[in-house]
Amino acid sequence: MSANVKEKVQERDRRQEEGIDVAAWFKQHGESVAVIGSGALTLMAWLLSGQSQLSVGLFLLAYIIGGYAKMKEGIITLVKERDLDVNLLMLLAAIGAASIGYWLEGAVLIFIFAVSGVLENYTLAKSYREIASLMDMKPEMAVRLIDGQEHAVKIEELQVKDLVIVKPGERIPADGIVKDGVSFVDQAMITGESVPVEKATGEEVFAGTLNGQGSLIIEVTSSSESTLFSKIIRMVQEAQSEKPASQQFMERFESTYAKSVLGITVVLIMIPPFVFGWSWTEALYRAMVFLVVASPCALVASVMPVILSAISSSARKGVLFKGGAHLEILAEIKAIAVDKTGTLTLGRPQVTDIHAYQGYERNDILRIAGAIEMMSEHPISLALIEKAKEEGIELIRPNQMQSFPGRGVAAEYEGLNWKVGNADFVGSELFDEQTRERINELEKQGKTVIYLTNHEGLAGLFAIKDTIRLEAKETIAQLKNLGIAVVMLTGDREGTARAIADEAGIDEVYAEMLPADKVEKVKEMRQKYGQVAMLGDGVNDAPALATASVGIAMGITGSDVSLETADLVLVHDDLVRLPGAIRTSQKARRVIKQNIVFSLTVIFLLILSNFFQFLTLPLGVIGHEGSTILVILNGLRLLKS
Structure with missing residues (x-):
């Protein structure tokens, strides 16, 4: 089902932009149209019930139009997976009802079953539309600057270090750094900020965000598939394709349960006429009621609409x-x-204190440490590099650099072997008592101390403070x-x-x-x-x-x-979104439990009522399909959470 929904959503805009395309429109809305048509035909057949042949013809049309989509899904499952699902059970129940003259009940069953299917598809489509709306914001073209000349290229052709120009009102085509220009950029879809943010030289911008009134020249820092925007789209797509454990269990349960229901239905047709003296019509009628009320439609719909609603709601909140x-x-x-x-x-620490040893000057140790850290992206490394640039110090990459995650960096630089990192990495035994006192004082202030050493020992230390x-x-x-x-x-x-x-x-x-x-x-x-x-x-x-x-x-x-x-x-x-995500997940779990308990209770009560011959087929249809719709609507509540 989800693949069909995804296909419908992805098809929607391309053809409509070229004009009204009836085929494309019907492909998107066909199932809803079929439900309306089935309901209208059922109503007409009921109103014309005195004219038996015309009434039966209308009921047949209602069966075919309303049940086609579900019949197709059920047959595909039966042929490809050699398994039964709830779609076939419902259609067999409707056909069985018609075979003993209960045309109206069978048509109502198909109509309400199709309505519940449309509701479930709406939940899936809502989630896929979140992707579609993101995809609409993804730029397709960029204007690349080469020797001062503008060249329109596809964003897939952009490479790191390319310069692109973004004019007023255009979407930024790639993650990058502003090299020239000043403008306000609307980046709500990435950062959630409600007002545009001023961007000037040296500031970071993101693909998909909307440029304001100024022109910007941007240096590309990520390829098109590596932008934050692309990662967001990819992650939401992965979320929609992965089924949770409860849904996987429910699908396995559905297959076993459907076979059991069908087996019991056959027993109910064959045994009661001999044991209880029922007529064959009564036995078939009760068997059809059982087939309707025992089918696990509500149970199957208890999980996935809830999960997808919660995922969509969370995605909107970042x-x-x-x-x-x-x-x-x-x-x-x-x-x-x-x-x-x-x-x-914030991960943007700043160097607050610099102390030099071994006769080195302050700028010497800053130059050496900054050069050694050039290939690292750790926030502390970036703080040292930024400080060196602020001081106007030119940095030259070292030889044979080796990174030790969580500890530091070692490199050969200007003929010496150097280490930059924490005390354990460089060797805390190199520190004298006076240095230890200085370190303790800096750490009491909440500062991180980084050390620079060579073969002679400690050459410098840097105090870095994050916010x-x-x-x-x-x-x-x-x-x-x-x-x-x-x-x-x-x-x-x-x-x-x-x-x-x-x-x-x-x-x-x-x-x-x-x-x-x-x-x-x-x-x-x-x-x-x-x-x-x-x-x-x-x-x-x-x-x-x-x-x-x-x-x-x-x-x-x-x-x-x-x-x-x-x-x-x-x-x-935004850290404060995390508790909200946990509350959403807990609410989803509660709703799933509510749905499962409710659907099982309804199934049990309906089966019991049928066993004591209290339940008619119309009431069974309403009770069964009504519970399915209620379960789906309960799951949809999370879209508003």
Whole structure:
């Protein structure tokens, strides 16, 4: 079903732009038209019930028009998968009702069943339209500048370092850095900011955002398939294609249950005339009622409309689930491990203190450290590079650089072997008492201390201070109110980590952790709490993100590796969206349970009523299909949450 819905949605605009295309319109709305036609024919046949031949002809048309789509799905399942599904059960029930003269009941059954199918398809289509609306915002062409000349090219042809010009009112074609010009850019669809943001030289811009009144020259920093915008689209598509565990179970259950219902129906036709003395017409009638009321339509529709509604609702709020399974697991988490730099903090630390040793000048050690860190994208590395550029220092790439995630960088530079990193990496035994006192004082101020060493020992140290996100404290408080334990895992020093944790309201802190240490701690937390989430943004967080029950990445500051590894992405880097996502997942779980309990209760009561011969076929149709519609509508409530 979902593939058909996706095909309809993706077809919609292209042909309509060329004019009214009846075939394309009917392909998109055909199922709804069939439902209306089936209902109208059923009403006409009922009104003309005194004219038997005409009435039967109209009922036959109602059967064919209303039941065609479901019959096709049922036959495909039977032929391709050699399995029975609820579609065939409903059609067999309608045909059985007609065979004993209950044309109206059979037609009403098909009509209401088709209505519930349209409602379910609406839920799926609503989710796919979220993708379609995103795709509409994706630029197709760009104006590339080559030697001052403008050349129109497809965005797929753009390469990193290309210069593109974006004129007023145009969408920005690629992620990049503004090289010239000033303008206000509407980037609500990426960052959620309600008002346009001023962009000037050196500022970052995102593909798909809308340029205002000024012209911008932008240097491309990502290929078309690697832009944040493309990642958002890809992740939502993945979320829609992945079925949660509850839906997979429901589909397996549907197959077994459908076979059981069909078997019992045959028994109800064959046995009662001999055992209870029923007529064959009465036995067939009761069997048809059973076939209707026992079919698991409402049960089958209990899960997927809820999951897709929750995913769509979350996507609008800037929270992307990569699959329904992760939505279900998020509802069960009892603890969350949180990275510090770039996650709880803004990830844009600044160098506040520089101390030189071995007779080096302040600018010397800044030049060496900045050069060694040039190939790293860690926020601390970027802070050193930015400071060097502010001081007007030219940086030259080193030889034989080697990165040690979570620890530091080693390189050969100007004939010497250097290390830049934390104390454990460079060797804390190199520090004298006076240096240790200075380090302790800096760490008490919540600053991270980075060291530069060579073969002679400590050559310099840098104090770097990051700023906590404004929403971090509120987010932690909300998580605690939800009964979720919050633990900080960071590679930073104990003093710095504790200062940020105290400010954010986190009690449990583990500092100076390597990527492998974070993995082990997440494993320990899973043993203690059960389902555990991990929130991070860096390359060194990726192993822990993969180990957690649910990995959560920051959408803007997050590294490519963390975004690929994570199960959930906070697109706008807005931490306060996380508690909301957890509440949505918990609400989805409650709605699924409500649907399952309600549908099973209705099925049980209807079967019981039929067994005692209290239930007529029309009431069975209304009770069964009415419960299916109520279940779907209950799931659709999450679209507004």
